Amino acid sequence: AQSVTQPDARVTVSEGASLQLRCKYSYSATPYLFWYVQYPRQGLQMLLKYYSGDPVVQGVNGFEAEFSKSDSSFHLRKASVHWSDSAVYFCAVIYQGGRALIFGTGTTVSVSP
Amino acid sequence: GGIITQTPKFLIGQEGQKLTLKCQQNFNHDTMYWYRQDSGKGLRLIYYSITENDLQKGDLSEGYDASREKKSSFSLTVTSAQKNEMAVFLCASSIHQDTQYFGPGTRLLVL
Numbered sequence: 001a002q003s004v005t006q007p008d009a010r011v012t013v014s015e016g017a018s019l020q021l022r023c024k025y026s027y028s029a030t031p032y033l034f035w036y037v038q039y040p041r042q043g044l045q046m047l048l049k050y051y052s053g054d055p056v057v058q059g060v061n062g063f064e065a066e067f068s069k070s071d072s073s074f075h076l077r078k079a080s081v082h083w084s085d086s087a088v089y090f091c092a093v094i095y096q097g098g099r100a101l102i103f104g105t106g107t108t109v110s111v112s113p
Numbered sequence: 114g115g116i117i118t119q120t121p122k123f124l125i126g127q128e129g130q131k132l133t134l135k136c137q138q139n140f141n142h143d144t145m146y147w148y149r150q151d152s153g154k155g156l157r158l159i160y161y162s163i164t165e166n167d168l169q170k171g172d173l174s175e176g177y178d179a180s181r182e183k184k185s186s187f188s189l190t191v192t193s194a195q196k197n198e199m200a201v202f203l204c205a206s207s208i209h210q211d212t213q214y215f216g217p218g219t220r221l222l223v224l
Contacts, residue, residue, distance in 0.1 A: 009153070032210055043117070043203060043215035044156075090155060094210050099163065100146055100171060101213060103155040 002027050006091055006104035013081055014112050021076040021107050023091030031093040033074040034101065035065055038088045047089075050074060061085070086111045115140035117216035119204050124221045128196040134189045134219045136204030143208060145187040149173055150201040150218070159202075162187055191221070198223040 005024045013019050025031060032051050036044040048059025055067040065076045074091060088108050092101040118137045126132045138145065144163050148156040158171030160179035168179050178190040187204060199222050207213040 043217045046212050100158045100161050105155040
């Protein structure tokens with residue numbers, strides 16, 4: 001079955017440190033790939049998306065993600081986190097011919113001062 | 114820009130009760146979605162609709178009905194609330210497979 005795996009349920013980083021969140025998908029073809037963020041008591045907001053082309057995509061607030069076809073991955077990175085980056089981050093895909101997003105289980109990021 | 118509005122923000126129901134959640138969008142998007150969010154399980158699709166009066170079941174449709182009478186609105190009904198059920202229901206809209214925009218959610222608690 002098609003699925004999205006985020007292996008880290010929780011990540012704690014110090015303010016100013018770098019952050020990487022992992023995401024892997026299971027599908028033979030390349031899907032459309034997204035990262036969403038959910039701040040406390042809010043809906044989801046899209047950080048970035050990948051459809052094709054350059055495997056490194058830039059998003060909002062200094063986030064970027066790198067697509068790897070060989071690894072079936074779409075990892076999210078940020079060079080220097082701020083306390084306001086504390087949130088839940090979801091990786092999601094839409095497979096070819098599909099309509100709805102398939103989500104990973106999310107990674108809760110806590111940024112400590 | 115546009116906005117998605119979900120009502121109510123909080124919903125407390127009794128076991129066996131029929132409960133209705135409403136969603137409105139002013140993006141003029143064709144496709145609308147209902148997802149259920151449970152702690153530690155991510156979001157799972159309940160229903161989606163690609164146009165007015167269209168309904169497509171997601172993986173979690175059992176126990177729910179949906180209605181899309183206008184392009185701008187999409188309603189979800191919990192047909193029989195389960196005791197101790199607690200979840201957040203998120204509505205979203207999009208143009209085809211492009212970015213989905215989400216509402217703030219309705220938090221459900223069943224006593």
